[in-house]
Amino acid sequence: MPLKESEAIILRTYPFRESDLVVTLFTRTEGKVRGVARAAKKSRRRFGGALEPLTYVKARYEDRERQDLARLEACEVLDSPLSSEVSYARAIALGHVAELLDELLPDREASDAVFRLALAVLGELRGPGLWIPLTYFELWMTRLMGYLPDLSECVRCGRVLNGSRAYFHALADGIMCPEHKRLASSEISPESRKLASEMLRAPLSKIRSPGSAAAAADLRKFLLETLEHHIEKRLVTRGMLEKISQSW
Secondary structure, eight states, rough: OOOEEEEEEEEEEEETTTEEEEEEETTTTEEEEEEETTTTTTTTEEEEEEESSTTTEEEEEETEEESSSSSEEEEEEEOGGGSSSHHHHHHHHHHHHHHHHHHHOOOTTTHHHHHHHHHHHHHTTSSSOHOOOOHHHHHHHHHHHTTTOOSSSSTTTTOOTTTSOOEOOTTTSSSEEEOOOOOOOOEHHHHHHHHHHHHSOOOOGGGOOOTTTTHHHHHHHHHHHHHHHHHTTOHHHHHHHHHHHHHO
């Protein structure tokens, strides 16, 4: 079969046999693809540092008949997070982006909107901020996957909540007014809901907000609980982000 070529973002790699790697790529043309990179641990010419997570590459691969895994022939680096210094906190943030893409995207289903979102967020994560790009990414992934509820009204009674106190619960699909909140609910502030509305209207480069971990922490908690509810598992990087937020 002829080789396929596509822009792609490397999500994960796993050891396979003695010198091979299984690579999960998010390709622009076919969505999430898994392939085997033969002798990837030895071949500097074909792969070099191109298989590091979140590297933006031009990938060439071949689908093999009656095989679940494609054969990854080569990757050309277009951009890499390792081209500049990566702190521990930013490494966790990059891992979070990779985990969300891997967990939320179905195999072989292209999404140019998600691909463009990922590239924009990876670019912003090179700047001084961390939490706003992550919040933007979580919000838009929740929306693009079809999981984001209306943040302006109570899911139980339909009451408009603009400017009013609102609550969410890990097992509820939406936010609730004070009268209908569930036991052990968490509050999401009007400021965070206003920020979410702004993020849904404007590109990430236009969002200006305090860069501390406290900014929109309640919104991130709501988004991650919504995502975990739908994928029915806890995200590994969520706990890591919570730890670094305490010292940010």
